[in-house]
Amino acid sequence: MSRWASSTNAAEALKGATHGVFMADLDFASGMIRAHDGAGTVIWNGNEYLGGGQLLGFDQIEESLDYVPRGVTLRCSGVAASIISTAMTEIYQGRAVTIYLALLDDKLQLIDTPETVWAGVMDTMYIELDQGEGSISVACEYRVRREAEGTRYTDQDQRLRAADDSFFDLIHLIPGYRATWGEKTASFSNGPGGGGRGGPGRGQYQTP
DSSP states (O other): OOOOSOHHHHHHHHTSOOEEEEEEEEEETTEEEEEESSSSEEEETTEEEEEOGGGEEEOOOOOOSSOOOOOEEEEEEEEEHHHHHHHHTOOOTTOEEEEEEEEEOTTSOBSSOOEEEEEEEEEEEEEEEETTEEEEEEEEEEGGGGSOOOOOSSHHHHHHHOTTOOTTTTGGGOTTOOOOOOOEEEEEEOOTTOOSTTOOSEEEEEEO
C-alpha cells in the first residue's frame, strides 16, 4: 500500500519487517463474518477476526487512478461439508463487504487502526466440493458500480423529473449550430489631405 492515513502505520511500514494482514467484514444475512488471512485471532473494536492462514485468500487489491471500479474475490479452502451446505442457502447478494489492511506486532496486537482498502458488496458465490471438503469463492463488486449514474441536461432526464417540463426539448439542436451574437461597425478619419496610399480620407471597417 503506497498511502497511509495513519502516520503511525506509515512509519511502521517503512521499517520493512512489519507483519501485515488483510481483514474482512462480510455482512451475511445470518450474521457478520470477520476473518483475516494471517494466523491467530486479531481483536479490533471488541470484535474477533479469526485467522484463516493459507486457507483464506484475497485477490490483489489494486490502486487505480483511472476511476475504473475493480472487483475482488475472496477465497476460502478446506471448508467442511456442513459449512458448504449452510453457504448454499445463505442470503448474501448485495450485502456489504469491507476489507482492511492492518499492521501487527509480534503479539498479534494492532500497531494502529486498520485502514480500509476496499468496500463493496457480495455478488456471486462459487462452491466446489470434493471428498467432504470444499472451497468457497465470493466475487464482490466495488461500491461505485452500485451508485446511481449522474443525471444529464437532456430532455429525457428532465422529463423523468417533471413530465410536462420542456425546458431542454431543443437542446439536441445545439451541436453544430452557428449563431450571430451581434456585430459592431466602427468609423475612423484620416483628417484632411488624404488617407495614405491614395486611399479615401474617410474609411470604415466592420468587425463581426
